[in-house]
Amino acid sequence: MKRTRIKELFRQKELFSEKSVTVCAWVRTNRSQAQFGFLNINDGSFFENLQVVYDTNLENFDEVSKYRVGSSVCVEGVVVLTPEMKQPLELHAKKVTLLGDCPENYPIQPKRHTREFLREVAHLRPRTNLFSAIFRIRSVAANAIHTYFQDRGYVYVHTPLITCADCEGSDQMFKITTLNLNKLPLAKDGKVDYSKDLFGKQAFITGSGQLQGETFAMAFGDIYTFGPTFRTENSNTKTHANEFWMIEPEMAFCDLEGLMDIEEEMLKFVVKYVLDKCPEEIDFCDKFVEKGLKEKITSLLESKFTRIKHHDVIDILKKANVKWEFEPNYGEDIAKEHEKYITEYFNGPVFITDWPKDIKAYYMKLNDDNETVAAVDLVVPQAGELMGGSQREENLEKLMARMDALGVDKEGIDWYLDTRRYGGCVHSGFGMGFERLIMYLTGIENIRDVIPYPRTPKNCEF
Amino acid sequence: MKRTRIKELFRQKELFSEKSVTVCAWVRTNRSQAQFGFLNINDGSFFENLQVVYDTNLENFDEVSKYRVGSSVCVEGVVVLTPEMKQPLELHAKKVTLLGDCPENYPIQPKRHTREFLREVAHLRPRTNLFSAIFRIRSVAANAIHTYFQDRGYVYVHTPLITCADCEGSDQMFKITTLNLNKLPLAKDGKVDYSKDLFGKQAFITGSGQLQGETFAMAFGDIYTFGPTFRTENSNTKTHANEFWMIEPEMAFCDLEGLMDIEEEMLKFVVKYVLDKCPEEIDFCDKFVEKGLKEKITSLLESKFTRIKHHDVIDILKKANVKWEFEPNYGEDIAKEHEKYITEYFNGPVFITDWPKDIKAYYMKLNDDNETVAAVDLVVPQAGELMGGSQREENLEKLMARMDALGVDKEGIDWYLDTRRYGGCVHSGFGMGFERLIMYLTGIENIRDVIPYPRTPKNCEF
Numbered sequence: 024m025k026r027t028r029i030k031e032l033f034r035q036k037e038l039f040s041e042k043s044v045t046v047c048a049w050v051r052t053n054r055s056q057a058q059f060g061f062l063n064i065n066d067g068s069f070f071e072n073l074q075v076v077y078d079t080n081l082e083n084f085d086e087v088s089k090y091r092v093g094s095s096v097c098v099e100g101v102v103v104l105t106p107e108m109k110q111p112l113e114l115h116a117k118k119v120t121l122l123g124d125c126p127e128n129y130p131i132q133p134k135r136h137t138r139e140f141l142r143e144v145a146h147l148r149p150r151t152n153l154f155s156a157i158f159r160i161r162s163v164a165a166n167a168i169h170t171y172f173q174d175r176g177y178v179y180v181h182t183p184l185i186t187c188a189d190c191e192g193s194d195q196m197f198k199i200t201t202l203n204l205n206k207l208p209l210a211k212d213g214k215v216d217y218s219k220d221l222f223g224k225q226a227f228i229t230g231s232g233q234l235q236g237e238t239f240a241m242a243f244g245d246i247y248t249f250g251p252t253f254r255t256e257n258s259n260t261k262t263h264a265n266e267f268w269m270i271e272p273e274m275a276f277c278d279l280e281g282l283m284d285i286e287e288e289m290l291k292f293v294v295k296y297v298l299d300k301c302p303e304e305i306d307f308c309d310k311f312v313e314k315g316l317k318e319k320i321t322s323l324l325e326s327k328f329t330r331i332k333h334h335d336v337i338d339i340l341k342k343a344n345v346k347w348e349f350e351p352n353y354g355e356d357i358a359k360e361h362e363k364y365i366t367e368y369f370n371g372p373v374f375i376t377d378w379p380k381d382i383k384a385y386y387m388k389l390n391d392d393n394e395t396v397a398a399v400d401l402v403v404p405q406a407g408e409l410m411g412g413s414q415r416e417e418n419l420e421k422l423m424a425r426m427d428a429l430g431v432d433k434e435g436i437d438w439y440l441d442t443r444r445y446g447g448c449v450h451s452g453f454g455m456g457f458e459r460l461i462m463y464l465t466g467i468e469n470i471r472d473v474i475p476y477p478r479t480p481k482n483c484e485f
Numbered sequence: 486m487k488r489t490r491i492k493e494l495f496r497q498k499e500l501f502s503e504k505s506v507t508v509c510a511w512v513r514t515n516r517s518q519a520q521f522g523f524l525n526i527n528d529g530s531f532f533e534n535l536q537v538v539y540d541t542n543l544e545n546f547d548e549v550s551k552y553r554v555g556s557s558v559c560v561e562g563v564v565v566l567t568p569e570m571k572q573p574l575e576l577h578a579k580k581v582t583l584l585g586d587c588p589e590n591y592p593i594q595p596k597r598h599t600r601e602f603l604r605e606v607a608h609l610r611p612r613t614n615l616f617s618a619i620f621r622i623r624s625v626a627a628n629a630i631h632t633y634f635q636d637r638g639y640v641y642v643h644t645p646l647i648t649c650a651d652c653e654g655s656d657q658m659f660k661i662t663t664l665n666l667n668k669l670p671l672a673k674d675g676k677v678d679y680s681k682d683l684f685g686k687q688a689f690i691t692g693s694g695q696l697q698g699e700t701f702a703m704a705f706g707d708i709y710t711f712g713p714t715f716r717t718e719n720s721n722t723k724t725h726a727n728e729f730w731m732i733e734p735e736m737a738f739c740d741l742e743g744l745m746d747i748e749e750e751m752l753k754f755v756v757k758y759v760l761d762k763c764p765e766e767i768d769f770c771d772k773f774v775e776k777g778l779k780e781k782i783t784s785l786l787e788s789k790f791t792r793i794k795h796h797d798v799i800d801i802l803k804k805a806n807v808k809w810e811f812e813p814n815y816g817e818d819i820a821k822e823h824e825k826y827i828t829e830y831f832n833g834p835v836f837i838t839d840w841p842k843d844i845k846a847y848y849m850k851l852n853d854d855n856e857t858v859a860a861v862d863l864v865v866p867q868a869g870e871l872m873g874g875s876q877r878e879e880n881l882e883k884l885m886a887r888m889d890a891l892g893v894d895k896e897g898i899d900w901y902l903d904t905r906r907y908g909g910c911v912h913s914g915f916g917m918g919f920e921r922l923i924m925y926l927t928g929i930e931n932i933r934d935v936i937p938y939p940r941t942p943k944n945c946e947f
Contacts, residue, residue: 026738028638028706030638047737047738047910048706049703049908050908066706066737066738067640067702067704067705067706067707067737068638068705068706068707093907093908094908095737095738095908095909095910097738122738122908122909122910122911123879123905123908123909123910124908125906125907125908126906126907129907129908131907146697146700146900146901146903146904147700147704147903147907149700149701149704149705150703150704154704155704155705158640158642158701158705159640159705161641161643162635162639162640162641162642163635165631165641165643166631166635166641169627169628169631173624173625173628176490176492176530177624178529178620178621178624179623179624179627179628180620180624180937181623181627181713181730181936181937182937182938183728183936183937183938183940183947184646184713184715184728185659185715185727185728185940185945186945186947187945187946188947197647197661197662197663197683198661198662198663198664198666199659199660199661199690200659200660200662200666201659201660201717201719202660204660204662204666204669204677205676205677207666207669214667215666215667221659221717221719221727221942221943222727222940222942222943222944222945223942223943223945224945226945228661228690235608235937235938235947238608238609238611238947239611239620239937240529241511241612242529242609242611242612242616242617243529243530243611243617243620243621244490244510244528244529244530245529245530250712250713251643251646251712251713253646253647255663255683257663257683265647265683265684266645266646266647268643275509275528275529275557276488276509276528276557276559276584417585438608438946438947439608441608441609442608443585444587444588445555445587445588445591445593445609446511446512446555446556446557446584446585446586446587446591447557447584447585448509448557448584448585449584474643474645475642475643475644475645475697475701476644476645476697478645478647478684480683480684480685481683481684481685482684483647483648483649483684483685483686483688484649484900485645485650485697485700485900
């Protein structure tokens with residue numbers, strides 16, 4: 024038996040007109056009359072359902088008319104194009120077989136479910152239209168990112184998740200161990216004896232692969248990472264999760280301007296790719312998640328992103344006739360309300376550059392003013408900060424001085440400093456939270472709804 | 486300044502003939518005479534070096550002739566095709582600028598280094614020919630896998646790494662925690678009080694996304710995962726690492742034969758993709774890592790993989806005139822020596838199917854004989870087992886009986902059982918260790934040499 028995917032039928036319908044095909048799929052609805060009935064089935068290959076028409080010519084008509092929502096079925100039939108109807112084609116059944124039954128108490132009935140309820144059945148929610156759209160967009164966007172970088176010769180690097188380098192501040196990292204926590208071996212000082220642990224010292228799972236990524240950029244020129252990342256933040260907001268995916272490209276011989284060029288080009292590439300491959304999903308999100316979504320992301324393709332210094336952003340915010348919750352300040356980060364104002368002010372994405380050094384990381388390049396660093400945040404309408412990056416400090420002395428000033432342990436990452444010792448060069452990189460991108464592309468406001476099985480404080484089900 | 490990548494020069498050399506270009510790269514060698522010299526430079530975009538010819542017309546000729554190995558430089562010059570020479574083109578320098586110096590004690594000198602030594606400078610080893618080849622093949626092979634599945638409509642699913650489901654046996658999983666191990670909160674029974682931990686219960690990082698993957702296959706039909714995986718095995722062998730990447734596809738409406746078709750097609754696709762995109766790297770590995778590598782993987786493309794039952798494999802092994810270290814047995818796993826014999830016997834990859842149920846996992850479909858399961862291992866010449874998969878037990882009663890027999894906790898993964906309750910169907914999946922694939926594609930025998938920063942017992946550097 025050769026099985027035909029529903030996507031093939033929709034995308035190449037002329038090819039299948041009047042042809043016999045076999046489709047295996049799940050029942051989304053079943054409406055039966057005395058003499059005939061309609062099964063709407065979906066096999067997951069395509070966003071839209073396939074309508075199956077069946078009638079009393081089926082020897083098992085009575086049973087078929089009772090097939091329940093959620094059941095899996097196999098349908099042999101003839102494809103009939105229906106250009107005058109809402110759906111462009113339907114399948115006239117010659118044989119319908121039940122593969123797997125589904126009881127009455129199936130939680131995913133053809134009605135509106137709240138997203139809160141669907142989080143409780145996260146293993147079933149991809150069977151709904153909304154999550155079918157979200158997770159297909161997630162998959163296609165992931166491939167868009169790989170395609171963008173691979174087509175341009177970037178090397179995809181699997182930086183390690185397990186690390187013993189405590190440089191990011193272990194407070195923000197999960198500790199991992201193979202020791203029995205109820206019988207921890209103790210050293211003479213009464214503290215845990217990590218020499219007995221698998222790696223012989225305390226280990227963590229990491230929040231970033233940037234430092235290792237930089238070492239590979241010094242060999243391959245252009246590299247990117249794309250993998251899971253962990254944060255221990257005990258914060259129950261719509262935008263925080265303890266496990267998420269991140270993309271971290273790193274480019275040798277690239278300065279801040281070059282970095283912004285890449286960020287802008289990549290984002291446009293991904294948006295276009297998703298629009299091309301997932302038109303049905305985007306239309307659905309536009310209709311049911313965020314009105315105007317399609318217009319928002321389509322217009323991004325044509326827009327030239329604004330590039331403006333942090334100092335000048337603060338100027339604009341201070342002049343604005345707005346009662347701020349947080350007063351804008353030259354030496355400080357900008358708040359969500361400021362991001363919103365500034366993207367509306369420029370009516371599109373904005374690169375904010377040259378941030379006060381005191382609120383940014385040690386590895387960012389110190390500008391000649393000695394006060395700001397060559398960092399850039401990309402903020403976009405609705406979603407806020409989408410990417411954060413910087414030119415890296417390539418000067419070893421300046422880098423070490425910043426590490427000293429900020430109390431960063433140099434010994435543990437002496438290997439990282441080698442990137443500045445041995446043929447160092449101007450280089451830049453950025454990080455993009457993948458879930459943030461998916462929220463931007465779908466209009467979904469809660470990170471729990473763009474991750475297959477989200478992990479948040481007190482929540483690690485499935 | 487527009488920078489040209491060395492790969493562009495080599496791949497489109499006619500286009501650049503007699504043109505002026507600017508190349509930024511690192512010095513691999515520098516041979517200078519009184520009146521002229523040769524810089525071999527590499528920018529990481531391409532496996533081969535670009536030869537730069539410079540002479541006393543350069544105003545800084547004396548300095549350039551002293552540029553050391555490992556330095557980063559910027560060269561402006563004219564591309565000259567040299568079809569009569571070993572290298573197809575060279576760059577006649579008009580201007581050479583030092584970007585970043587490199588001291589004499591740079592560990593990566595143009596001589597042979599042992600792989601053991603290079604593991605100690607894992608942050609520098611991608612600058613060598615060997616690791617440049619390996620890690621570019623790794624990147625391209627990763628993209629081949631994404632391309633194969635995405636082109637066929639599979640949905641890429643990011644299954645969670647953090648899990649509280651203890652179903653795999655927590656002995657094999659790293660425990661993760663945000664608790665202070667030197668001040669663990671204790672419950673009344675004197676044991677660790679995990680209710681104080683971030684997730685409110687004990688958490689792990691997982692060794693497989695299969696179960697969650699199956700839930701998504703029941704919605705999207707065809708899905709795959711590709712992400713890092715963790716094992717706590719305290720085993721220092723050439724093929725074990727505590728962190729590695731794995732691909733786990735899962736297909737609804739697919740039986741064991743269909744599964745093997747996919748495995749075979751995917752492997753051939755990946756091999757062809759890597760041969761097409763990395764000819765220089767494969768040639769290098771063929772020459773310096775595994776003689777005959779190219780012939781091995783090229784002939785795979787033409788071969789039809791053998792499909793044979795475990796029982797019949799044992800028959801062949803028993804009849805073989807070989808003194809085995811491990812005697813082949815119908816009820817047991819097959820050893821490395823057996824895998825080797827059987828791939829040589831059939832002179833190519835072999836699918837071994839229908840394994841004794843007692844040595845396989847509970848979720849594999851029980852065959853009608855009640856003794857074997859519809860499992861399949863793919864073994865390939867040299868590398869041994871490359872993929873392991875099975876048709877899944879779709880019958881809820883049989884699945885639960887197997888879980889009971891093997892003492893698997895049903896309550897913790899009741900959600901998994903829902904895949905059999907609600908519209909279950911015949912489905913199959915497999916897992917492929919990505920490093921195993923890279924070892925097969927490069928001929929490298931030690932897993933430490935195909936992972937950017939390997940994690941093995943007592944070894945978690947960088």
